[in-house]
Amino acid sequence: MQISPLTAKVRDDFPILKRKINGHPLAYLDNAATTQKPNCVIDAQVRFYENHNSNVSRGVYTLAEEATDIYEEGREIIAKFIGAADSGKIIFSSGTTESINLVASAWAQPKLKTGERIMVTEMEHHSNLVPWQLVAQNCGAELVYWPLNSESGNSSDGRLDLQKLDELLAESVKLKRKIRLLTVTAVSNVLGTVNPIVEIVKISHAHGVPVLVDAAQAVARMSIDVSAWDCDFLAFSGHKIYGPTGIGVLYAKHERLEEMQPFQGGGGMIRQVGLQTSSWAEAPQKFEAGTPPFAEVCGLAAAVGYLSDVGMPEIQQHELELTTHALKRFAEFKDLELYGPPETIDRSGVLSFNLQNVHPHDVAQVLDESGIAVRAGHHCTQVLHKRLGIAASVRMSFGLYNENSEIDRIFSALDQARNIFLA
Numbered sequence: 001m002q003i004s005p006l007t008a009k010v011r012d013d014f015p016i017l018k019r020k021i022n023g024h025p026l027a028y029l030d031n032a033a034t035t036q037k038p039n040c041v042i043d044a045q046v047r048f049y050e051n052h053n054s055n056v057s058r059g060v061y062t063l064a065e066e067a068t069d070i071y072e073e074g075r076e077i078i079a080k081f082i083g084a085a086d087s088g089k090i091i092f093s094s095g096t097t098e099s100i101n102l103v104a105s106a107w108a109q110p111k112l113k114t115g116e117r118i119m120v121t122e123m124e125h126h127s128n129l130v131p132w133q134l135v136a137q138n139c140g141a142e143l144v145y146w147p148l149n150s151e152s153g154n155s156s157d158g159r160l161d162l163q164k165l166d167e168l169l170a171e172s173v174k175l176k177r178k179i180r181l182l183t184v185t186a187v188s189n190v191l192g193t194v195n196p197i198v199e200i201v202k203i204s205h206a207h208g209v210p211v212l213v214d215a216a217q218a219v220a221r222m223s224i225d226v227s228a229w230d231c232d233f234l235a236f237s238g239h240k241i242y243g244p245t246g247i248g249v250l251y252a253k254h255e256r257l258e259e260m261q262p263f264q265g266g267g268g269m270i271r272q273v274g275l276q277t278s279s280w281a282e283a284p285q286k287f288e289a290g291t292p293p294f295a296e297v298c299g300l301a302a303a304v305g306y307l308s309d310v311g312m313p314e315i316q317q318h319e320l321e322l323t324t325h326a327l328k329r330f331a332e333f334k335d336l337e338l339y340g341p342p343e344t345i346d347r348s349g350v351l352s353f354n355l356q357n358v359h360p361h362d363v364a365q366v367l368d369e370s371g372i373a374v375r376a377g378h379h380c381t382q383v384l385h386k387r388l389g390i391a392a393s394v395r396m397s398f399g400l401y402n403e404n405s406e407i408d409r410i411f412s413a414l415d416q417a418r419n420i421f422l423a
């Protein structure tokens, strides 16, 4: 197998990649669902439990102070990684889903009035859709959609039109239907589309609309700079960035933090508790009720350190090379329908497709027999799949350890699927 310089450097860091599945070397191509963990992440958590384990922000004994320092250092490492000016704007959550729910409950719900609007796109993951449906229903508000570009029928190049955004926002102003928030993914978990966040934020802000960026897919694929992006909120999960499960991040601008009510009540988020009422700690602790995931923060900090050592520009370049190769292979087959941008412009290494007349689950099962892990289903984007006129798709999604030869194995296994189901 021909190995790229980056892959040669990193593959040995991931113990799970040594596994064989159904007699074949594992080709793990479901990185949009979750990423594998390098030894340094696994070791960081083990070392924490072996040496420093104790609850944070509570005890005054040595272990507790060590654990608290590690936890707060983790906050600083994350702030630096995403270009946040200070760590006070970093809230730890359980994942992207909880981060978005936090904004929906603690920021949007107290503000939203009947008839007001939240704007989402047709390509959002359910985690960036359902919380807004719930809050809109609670407040008598409305969810409005910034649609995908349309070609003929259901067909779309998987991109969003900035001119259309400007028009939709202007129309809402004219109708006196205030849009409280635009919430958009930076990278689609199905189409692979990379959305132009800087331009989106500029247009939205020009209409007085704050922006939440769902960076669940973007964070492992490109450098993120919340200060340059100027977004109001940004959410991501540790497990999609080669870190642990159970840990996520919400970044919020200072003025948005000031506007936010508590999310959940409990230990750690209070200043004073009386018989009937309480007062709150400052942000970010105000939004971190209960024992936080401190061992996971340790793992996440190790993951971020690992990615910084490998280099985000190098990771992005590697993904571009994999995507270029995959697109070339797709072009060879007329019976494969690929969704999302057909070329590498505005596209990342998340590629969803269908093999004509074969159910995506059947395709995924045949691939599994060859040791290839891909996802089949609606990928938590039923609105998008409906928009594309399909119920499900097969998705390959790249990580920094993937190789062109693994992509080629998919195309060979697709031949087997054709032989089994279409012969």
Ligand SMILES: Cc1ncc(COP(=O)(O)O)c(C=O)c1O
Residues within 6 Å of the ligand: 032, 033, 095, 096, 097, 098, 125, 127, 128, 185, 187, 188, 189, 214, 216, 217, 237
């Ligand atoms: C774009 C996007 N947003 C949100 C999520 C939800 O992430 P989590 O399940 O880690 O909270 C995902 C997960 O696949 C995603 O791809």
